[in-house]
Amino acid sequence: MATPGGPRPGSTPPNYNPSNVADGMQNLQINRPVGPPTSMANSGSFRPPPPFGQPPPPFSSSAPSSSSFPRASAMARPGPPPPGSGGPPQATFPPNLASNRPSGPPPGTQPPPPFGARPPPPGSVPSSVSSFGARPPSPGLNPFGSSPLASGPVGPPSSTSEPVSNGPPAYGWGAMQGGPRFPSAGSPLTPPVRPSPPTTLSARAPPPAPSMGSLLGSPPTGAPPGPMQAAPFSAPPHGVPPPSGSSPFSAPPQGVPPPSGSSPFAAPPQGMPPTSGSSPLAPPPQGFSPPSGSPYGHQAWAMHPPQVAPPPLMPGSVQAPRMFGMPPQPPNQAMATISPAMGPMGSSMAVPSKIDPNQIPRPMPSSSVILHETRQGNQANLPPPSTSDYIVKDTGNSSPRFLRCTINQIPCTVDLLTTSGMQLALMVQPLALPHPSEEPIQVVDFGESGPVRCSRCKGYINPFMKFIDQGRRFICNLCGFTDETPRDYQCNLGPDGRRRDADERPELCRGTVEFIATREYMVRDPMPAVFFFLIDVSMNAIQTGATAAACSAINQVISDLPEGPRTMVGIATFDSTIHFYNLKRALQQLQEIGSPGSCYLPLMLIVPDVQDVYTPLQTDVIVQLSECRQHLELLLENIPTMFHDNRTADSAFGAAVKAAFLAMKSTGGKLIVFQSGKFELFKILILPSVGIAALSAREAEGRTNISAGEKEAHKLLQPADKTFKTMAVELAEYQVCVDVFITTQTYVDVASISVIPRTTGGQVYYYYPFSAVSDSAKLYNDLRWNVTRPQGFEAVMRVRCSQGIQVQEYFGNFCKRIPTDVDLPAIDCDKTLMVTLKHDDKLPDGAECAFQCALLYTTIYGQRRIRVSTLSLPCTSVLSNLFRSADLDTHFACFLKQAAIEIPSSPLSLVREQVLNLCINILHSYRKFCATVSSSGQLVLPEALKLLPLYTLGLVKSTGLRTDGRIDDRSFWINYVSSLSTPSAIPLVYPRMMAIHDLDSKEVDGSRIPPAIPLSSEHVCDDGIYLLENGEDCLIYIGNSVDPNSTRQLLGISSDDEIPTQFLLQQYDNPLSKKLNDVVNEIRRQRCSYLRLKLCKKGDSSGMLFFSYMVEDKTPSGLSYVEFLVHVHRQIQNKMP
Template structure:
């Protein structure tokens, strides 16, 4: 019998409430421009149009009768394509024109690479002349932060302000793929100040957010590859040829867009010696695409590309065996053997069991025999039979499978409580250091014996001024020193920690931090909980399947007068601008602070990130990412093009650094002071006439989420003032420092979805319109994408006491069932009408078919969609939270657990007042007072 039912509107869905400031026809959807006495109001946009930016249909009338060099001309922008803003441009008269492809081909008379276009001055790069007319940039709009409450969180899903560059800035005319997508490379400012004094005056940071890999697997990325091993680089700055170079000497040479040096174009660019055929110069991927991967010639090889190597350190102490960690790890590795990157059948593996001794496993070549060798001398551990411990995965598959099946039985019933993690790490390093690779350690307790031994620290210091020095500092210098040693030997350390007791995550996380690895922490993990096993197994399996770049280095080059000055993320800074990654992970991003060392005289600044690496299938490659940004000497241009999400990423890194080096209070003060400075500059320099204490609290519309995000960051578990378990604090700081931008924003400001009143299509495949190839007619079909509800504000003030809400904070999902929920809703979702028979806490929803319960099916589809991540290994556990009501027939212990769960879930509602922390409205009033001082 179908469980579908219709719910009465008054009972099941909240009555729509009028917004605080209703939008009127013709008012911009992206922010209401305030009326400021004495200041001309910006042009009114149509509803639903982003008021930050000019739209194409406005441009015709705007440009009529206007000189294109006029500084007052509006910023041109092309329409969105596939949901992404295209960088709008217009043609400047008299500007240098790029080369046009020639019809004569390679052997055309008189030109090796095609003759220049008529009227082009060969050899003159774009921007070489300072008399080039300035390009109109993004318009500046203001937002009154207090008036526009609640904040418009839909802004969090908007792309950055458009990057406006002239169409003749690229060697291939009108290229719409020459500038990097913000997924790969984004800047905090999409207009670069021309002087360092202007940058300092703005109080805005200039930094790059770099993420060369945007998916765990190559098959899910769309990156152009140049396979002919012909690579052209600038002789002076070593930049790679890219879409923003200019041609000279009748196409025989190219001028570097970073340092302006002329370089020869290799013959192989237009002629394939293998096939003896000509190639079109303008078809080369490096001249058309912002992100290109080169297959490198042998000159880039210091040695043959190494195989993928995995050395597993598995805790076999009593804590690990009793919690089920040992058995779960070995079973997960066994089930994931086919997912380990092994295209060339060269991947190698090794296994070490760790308690108070080291247990090695020797493989007999050509058989399925495995012998366990125990070394109890942990002060000076050695490798017995070093040639038989690290073995080829493919050639020894039967023996490896047998070992993983039998592994838990070797240690069943053990009473050994020691964990010699430090000696085990040194042994793993010794085993693979000649090749490089990954050491993946699984631990269920605190390392308590041998080198690197740790002890329990005083948790009473949590929330106190000296917490950073007593709980977040490195307890043993071994971990930093050993991490640097690993990095130099091309060895990455990854940690999976599962202790229910103190494990000193703050100290242990230094191993991945300096070796480009990652720390994964599972609170009170137990194999007796099915959800714990599911999460752990899925994440370990995804981690093993992740395609990694071996022996990688990252260098970011930039135009003359601009350089990287500080670097943030999990890697080792080998020199002033070279970041070293033994294995380059695909689930992290990095921030590079940029300084302006001399006045910029050209209208464009260029950045180029390059990752030199070896692939898991044995090729040496270079992934190159290019970004061009306009420059301006005007403060309003800089503010109008600031990227608020990238700025939050930068300040997050600075706050984490401050938390470790000074104190948590200093980290919070840094965030608030930075925000006060930005809003103060905007008030004094960009909002004419509003300098009195009674003036509105204003900021540019494209930055209006910045106060909310920085405020939310001060309340995050990693930085909040209240007492927090040390390991929880340390792993939160680790996540803040490594998460890519879109995950970081959700980690700081969780997404909340109202499920009881969601539209009918939510939780079902999205309907799209396409053309039938046979009939040529439009038809509506279901896509593979599940439609999600619109996110609502992180505040309980808009919640209904009969509602159902889903909270996604990047690491967990909370399903909040209000205490006065409709019984029919409970029945459809859980199969029971008794609210207090619902299993709360970490659980899974019962599975009903679409015919049995459409609502249950749709909610599970939404949860499944939120768990899908092509760029992260995280599997989000679901916690069911039953809200309070007047009747709670529960035991005292159960009530205590439920109260703790409620507090954890409601801590995600960062706009509300929690404990001693302010609500967002109160914070804005405080901010206004600070700005008015």
């Protein structure tokens, strides 16, 4: 008998596909749910989860020690809830609550088992953070997305020092390059690295005209003699000893103390060994072998002999003009020397650059885990980089996983923001996955009266509301209104003016909480969890194996859906007509098909009219999963056989979606569509071609699937007409979310099809060119994660701001019917919305500005919740503070989304120019108003944004902005970016590349993934094998001179001539193959994506695809990284007065 809510007996492992198209795939164990801890099973405290939709047995009333909050176990993604987990999050209430106030969940609610929980890896990092006064949940209760708690608190390993709060590195690759998004087992908690002094790329040129020189170098040959000013971090000429007490690589101006440590880009003079603590980016001297575990392994990089400019003839340095109360010496700026060679009229001359590419800014790998307290000393702390490994302790502000702002100090005026060139925006990911070692989000139940709110702006109670008059009134931190405190919520104030119970109430001490919604938040009963599958059975889908792959994936995934009366399913197929199946009365209405051993199927009901579609059955199309599981499994097994001889080429995609919507209209839910698109038959191109919203081939230049030129290409990225948009708005109105899995081998007009998932809060999955052999495993894993990840239904979201700031616009996958709210038929842990902000008044300097995101949604278990996240940041009138507190990852994610918004309506050349101008305007503002360097030959970069030029170059060379891409590829890229999270933005344009041919000889510091190497062909050797991944795809490049033994051990082939077109990674009986499988599985775990694997070799189209990701290389249509820095510096010089 299957345990309700748990995996069914005999079901295959979560990442194993037993079908014959994926027999060679390895059995991944990264997401396998585990049983309860042995100690719990033996002690008798373990109990299975209650049947879905039924009340659980009473929970234990004992509570863990208050010395530490409970640590959630590691979360498996994708995966069903582990056995033994059950019960809803505990409603946290303070002990001094009035006795007549209910403290439990509302009557009639069903306790859900934890959703998306994953087993704790052995030796995982324990939480060492105290509970800071909050009463933790009881041992048997599991908050949303968490797994059962351990039997007792676990302290940190004795060998690990006490974690240091905050102080994240100013930049780092973290999960993107070095460490995982969530640390693997055994990752140590180490003190974070404090930000280093600012980096400055100083570009030096003779007075008459700029000319090409070298990084940290002297003027080019032939330059007219004359006095030249030295960069603050430049070295003295040969033979001149450095000043006493200063860095051997710096010559600070007279009277200015040298910065701590050496310049991050400085190279030692010839013959001088590097000093201790020199820059990690500086190349080692000749003959030096980097230590094991160095950022770039054992590869020796060529180093140009450094040439330095003479020191200034006059002591002192020229200060840049002050502005907006800017202090004279900003601490965060970066410099190095770039000498651009320019000919007449500013054109670049054909003089080889001597800039050392090893010393320009690049992401630095970091494997340390950062403990981040959101507030400290009543001040907001700067968040760590989104791509780093960090554990959040919520001390008042919301976790940066949920809310991130582009600037962590809010400018007081719009003029100050405009001068900085930066943008003010929020990245909101309201259901983001927490770190397994973080405290789970507390759930608060205020009973029938509901949560306390401001009566003017309707903002929710949060830690920044100030109580006055002995707690009888409070001042809203959003609108400033003074409100009466409800009588049963009053509490006396302490000497510090805070409520005495503030640390005992989660809503008064934590930045993110969940409230149980009352009846006033519901227009109907919470909707059930409905999953309707719509499968393409046209001739193209049958012949390519897409239908069989979809049926196999659905058949395996339904075993992961929670059982109970609230889980409902439906299924339909379509070609030129639509086929529904009566699942509810299958026992009475059976259709016998002739085959040995008599097999019976549910009755098929065909809808032939695709112009005026209808649903043949109003009640029996969508039924409870528990009632029809066997018939559904039987039907899925037989659909490929039933349509095996189908010769219908037409695809009624739009009509099928409309018919499925009519069946789901009364309930809402998730509509999952498998569309195989058009195919080529007798040179006639067939798209979704009949019925409602039929598409025609509209590509230019003979339907070649290539961009039709700069002027007209963007028109093909717009929907063909308004039919799909009208249908999508109607779907969203009835709370139907659509996800589309496109399995195609040619053009399908993704731009038109994607309108439906984009408007309904869904997602597009794109498999091109689809292969039943290599893509079936990814299709199954993508579908499984789609239906099992933490998610909510019929959601409404609103962002509120303090006085002086207001929301300008929302961007993402949603439907908006009123200006202030966004409607989300479904929202999951991966979806992110961008919220742009604007000033409507001047903010007081020194005060704090608050942002509050409220998400009203229904859990998959039928409980109405309100998740409230609050972020309070200081206001400033000092321009340099904006650059000091800028968030690079959020800024770039904002750039990325704005570019995706502009691409369908503007020529690509114009969008690329706009992206470049965004970068240049920021750097120009810093150079003009904040930099202390006066020489026009110096490119000065703010420390927090030093990698902005590199990521901007990656965006310009990305799939979305390249001119040589396919129309459908660009359309999918736009749709993918629209809901992309902040941690995934940078890897998309600047992927991670690593060498895998020497995995067995590398010592990786606590990580399964080898160190990343720069994205330049100079670091790709012909005798090496390299893996490159960007969060969506994974490429393995094999050089021409690779040792056959290495390819045989890793990939099972002897030479590059044997590279298959359809590749499945297998594990062979050797250490090298095992390590490669470990690396790939770890990357998939980090990215929450299965990642398509493709083998590439030099000389063919696959090799060209691999090298197209070499962002730092020069291309026929793009600059190299070094040339791009020179170009940016030239543009800044042109803007200077």
